[in-house]
Amino acid sequence: MKKKSISYAKWGYIFLIPFFVVYIIFALVPLVQTFYYSFMDRYVDTGAISIFNPTGNVVDNGFCGLKNFKDVLIGENAQFTQAFVNTIIIWLVGFIPQIVFSLLLAVWFTDIRLKLKAQGFFKTVIYLPNVIMASAISLLFYSLFTKGGALDTLLNSGGDMSLLDQVWGARGIVGFINFMMWYGNTTILLMAAIMGIDTSLYESAQIDGANPTQTFWRITIPLIKPILAYVLITSMIGGLQMFDVPSFIGSDMGSPSGKLKTIVMIIQTGKDSAIGQVGAISVLIFIISAILGFLTLKVMNDEPGKKKKKKPAKSR
Amino acid sequence: MPRSADVVGESTGKTSLMIRRIIAYVVLIFLVIISLFPFYLLIVNATRGKVQNGIEFVPHGVLWSNFKNLFSKDTEHIYGNILGSFANSFLISGLSCILSVYFSALTAYAIHVYDFRIKKIAYTFILLVMMVPTQASALGFYRLMIKMGLIDSFIPLIIPSIAAPSVFFFMKQYMDSSLPLEIVEAARIDGCGEFRTFNSIVLPILKPAFAVQGIFTFVASWNNYFTPRMILQTKKTIPLVLQYMKAQIQGNPQIAHAGIMNLYMVLAILPVVIVYLALSKFIIRGIALGAVKG
Numbered sequence: 316m317k318k319k320s321i322s323y324a325k326w327g328y329i330f331l332i333p334f335f336v337v338y339i340i341f342a343l344v345p346l347v348q349t350f351y352y353s354f355m356d357r358y359v360d361t362g363a364i365s366i367f368n369p370t371g372n373v374v375d376n377g378f379c380g381l382k383n384f385k386d387v388l389i390g391e392n393a394q395f396t397q398a399f400v401n402t403i404i405i406w407l408v409g410f411i412p413q414i415v416f417s418l419l420l421a422v423w424f425t426d427i428r429l430k431l432k433a434q435g436f437f438k439t440v441i442y443l444p445n446v447i448m449a450s451a452i453s454l455l456f457y458s459l460f461t462k463g464g465a466l467d468t469l470l471n472s473g474g475d476m477s478l479l480d481q482v483w484g485a486r487g488i489v490g491f492i493n494f495m496m497w498y499g500n501t502t503i504l505l506m507a508a509i510m511g512i513d514t515s516l517y518e519s520a521q522i523d524g525a526n527p528t529q530t531f532w533r534i535t536i537p538l539i540k541p542i543l544a545y546v547l548i549t550s551m552i553g554g555l556q557m558f559d560v561p562s563f564i565g566s567d568m569g570s571p572s573g574k575l576k577t578i579v580m581i582i583q584t585g586k587d588s589a590i591g592q593v594g595a596i597s598v599l600i601f602i603i604s605a606i607l608g609f610l611t612l613k614v615m616n617d618e619p620g621k622k623k624k625k626k627p628a629k630s631r
Numbered sequence: 632m633p634r635s636a637d638v639v640g641e642s643t644g645k646t647s648l649m650i651r652r653i654i655a656y657v658v659l660i661f662l663v664i665i666s667l668f669p670f671y672l673l674i675v676n677a678t679r680g681k682v683q684n685g686i687e688f689v690p691h692g693v694l695w696s697n698f699k700n701l702f703s704k705d706t707e708h709i710y711g712n713i714l715g716s717f718a719n720s721f722l723i724s725g726l727s728c729i730l731s732v733y734f735s736a737l738t739a740y741a742i743h744v745y746d747f748r749i750k751k752i753a754y755t756f757i758l759l760v761m762m763v764p765t766q767a768s769a770l771g772f773y774r775l776m777i778k779m780g781l782i783d784s785f786i787p788l789i790i791p792s793i794a795a796p797s798v799f800f801f802m803k804q805y806m807d808s809s810l811p812l813e814i815v816e817a818a819r820i821d822g823c824g825e826f827r828t829f830n831s832i833v834l835p836i837l838k839p840a841f842a843v844q845g846i847f848t849f850v851a852s853w854n855n856y857f858t859p860r861m862i863l864q865t866k867k868t869i870p871l872v873l874q875y876m877k878a879q880i881q882g883n884p885q886i887a888h889a890g891i892m893n894l895y896m897v898l899a900i901l902p903v904v905i906v907y908l909a910l911s912k913f914i915i916r917g918i919a920l921g922a923v924k925g
Contacts, residue, residue: 326825327745331753334738338760338794341787345771346763352770416662423655428648431655439911440663442918443670446907448854450870451896455669458880458889495665503918527651556766559856559870563877579766583860586773593770601767608762 346601352594353383359588373590383595395596398578401569405561405577406554408490413498414546420498421505422531427517441499449496453563456488479564482574489561489575493554501546508542509535544614548607555600558583670904676893697890701898706891710875711867713895720869723785723859724852727792731848732802732841734793739802740829744815754803761796766857773861783864792852798844805840843917846910850903869899 356379360372387395420441424434431437444452459466462477470478478484512535520530536543558579561569567584569576578600585593671688677697678690700706702713742754765772776787810833818828834841856870863871876892907914 323745323825324747327741327747327750330737330741330745330829333734334757334794334799335753337734337790341772341791342760342763342765342768342794345775346768348771348775349768352774416658419658420662423659429652429655431652431659435912437659437663438915439908440666442911442915443904443907444666446850446903446914447900448870448873448903450854450856450873451673451899452669454873454877455673455893455896457877458892459672461880462882495669498662499666500918503915526647552764556764558766562856563874579857582766582769583857586770586861590770590774597767597770600764604762604764604767 349594349597349601352590353598354378354380355591355594356382357590358592359590379591383591384599387592387595387599394581394592395578395599397573398569398576398581398596401574402555402557402577405486405489405557405575406493406551408486409493409497410547410550410554412490413494413501413550414543416494416498417501417505417546420502421509422535424502424506425509426527427514428521438499438503441502443499444496445500447496449492449559450563452492452496453560456492457563460484460488480571482571485565485571485575489557489564492560492564493557497550497553501550504542504546505539508539512538541614545611548611548614552604552607555579555603670900673893673897673900677890677897679890679893693890694894697894700888701891701894706888709879709888710872713872716867716869716872717898719785719866720853723788723868724849726789727852728845728849730789731792731795731798732845735795735798735844736802736834736837736841737829738799739806740833742803743806743810744812757796757799761800769857769861776862782862783866784862785866787862788852788855788858788868792848795848798848801844802837802840805837810836839913842910843913846906846914847917849906853903873899 356376358374360374387393389396420437423429423431424438457479458464460478461467462480464477467477478488516534516538517530520534525533556579557577561575561577562580562583565571565575567580569580578596581596582593585596675688675690678692678694680691680693680697706713738757742750772787776782781787814832814836815828818832823832854870855868856874859868859871860874867875873896876895880886880889880892
């Protein structure tokens with residue numbers, strides 16, 4: 316028996332090779348490199364860009380400690396802090412309606428007394444926007460609301476500011492698109508969690524005369540807390556990576572007046588110039604995501620009933 | 632409540648249940664309209680010459696001429712090769728999808744079936760890196776691709792999908808539930824080589840997992856704007872053409888080819904919508920499963 320497992324072990328290594336080779340080249344080395352850049356006073360001299368030198372000359376002033384971090388966090392134009400605040404605001408504009416509607420729908424879909432019809436249809440439709448190209452939806456909204464667009468002329472004919480030129484208008488539209496794309500997904504996650512709750516709890520609550528509001532706050536919410544936290548944190552991680560929608564609705568510079576600028580936009584626009592600072596911003600994204608990721612793991616593992624539920628769900 | 636619940640609850644329950652049901656349907660229909668409205672608008676606008684002032688709901692009849700115009704030489708002069716952008720997107724997404732599911736399954740198989748010294752470490756490592764967002768290493772990735780001369784090449788958009796930690800995780804979970812080791816042992820006894828066992832015995836068992844993860848990977852790659860934006864310069868995928876179109880309507884949303892643009896957007900989302908509608912039950916179950924598994 317022992318001999319056998321030894322003789323097969325080499326295949327384990329062989330089968331792991333493709334994954335690790337590709338991961339190391341295309342993800343790990345770049346990640347280490349990014350960390351390295353974040354401590355370097357390094358930028359690209361964009362003035363030197365020409366046809367013969369399309370990427371410009373890298374100006375390297377060597378190691379500079381935490382200067383880049385200081386610059387992007389509390390420096391003169393504190394790029395990271397501003398973009399972080401913007402990102403969180405835009406994320407909240409979408410997330411609040413998203414969680415409210417998703418909770419409502421999830422509760423309704425799983426309510427044994429309500430018995431809603433055509434659930435398959437509703438689920439299919441509300442999830443649909445999630446698979447659609449975010450850039451296409453955003454471009455559609457942009458063409459509708461930009462100055463002279465179909466809905467702009469309808470909303471304020473003659474006014475000189477379109478909705479997209481106003482900070483809260485633009486943030487609202489981005490938030491709305493995010494909401495539209497993600498509430499179906501959240502609904503399905505929450506439904507899975509609610510269906511995992513023992514139905515006898517609801518039955519006994521009903522016998523005891525509890526109304527739907529009471530069962531919702533006293534039974535459903537406490538029991539799906541872990542998955543609610545999971546939804547919150549994963550949505551936040553996704554929110555930090557927000558790029559397509561605000562970039563199409565505003566611009567890569569985050570117009571109007573930079574209030575739509577997200578963290579990832581800085582990476583996209585600064586990757587050719589401010590290498591050191593963009594490196595520092597990337598490291599900050601890494602750190603925040605890592606913290607959020609470990610929170611997710613902790614939340615998911617804290618619930619004792621979690622592991623038991625996994626198995627029947629898988630074998631289905 | 633001191634009242635006898637089983638009697639009182641029944642009579643008041645009937646009407647309140649009815650009201651709740653009505654509210655639920657109204658909200659649902661409202662949300663369905665919100666979710667479908669953009670698609671409807673795209674389709675209507677795709678049949679027009681220009682975008683309308685205000686919203687109009689009736690399609691016009693120039694869909695076919697828009698279609699011909701979209702693939703004409705004139706459009707190519709303004710927006711670049713339209714057909715080429717579809718070909719590029721199909722090539723990149725198709726290859727990413729195949730490589731991603733195949734190699735993720737292979738990696739998961741290595742961890743699932745074999746016993747070797749670094750197995751635990753490798754598994755933990757993959758789970759940990761699952762949380763690293765691609766954006767965090769994007770700068771290093773971009774600078775490295777410049778050094779390797781891979782800017783404007785499809786390789787940086789395709790090859791990295793071989794190492795997809797989240798697809799690996801799904802495959803591993805699927806194997807835990809539906810790939811008994813006895814099958815592998817039986818194949819060994821029959822003299823089947825390890826690699827052949829994986830290809831001809833294990834892969835067919837994994838088909839359902841392949842379908843779900845294949846679709847997700849394809850869609851993610853098809854819709855990806857961030858990475859191609861960084862890597863490609865002359866070649867274009869669909870989202871990059873969309874970005875170009877945005878620059879055209881900036882300040883001039885009523886330009887003559889607005890109908891063509893809308894048609895392009897319809898065609899851009901059509902493949903995904905068709906696959907989704909055909910397999911939606913499958914997909915929705917997949918999301919719920921993925922969530923329960925974390």
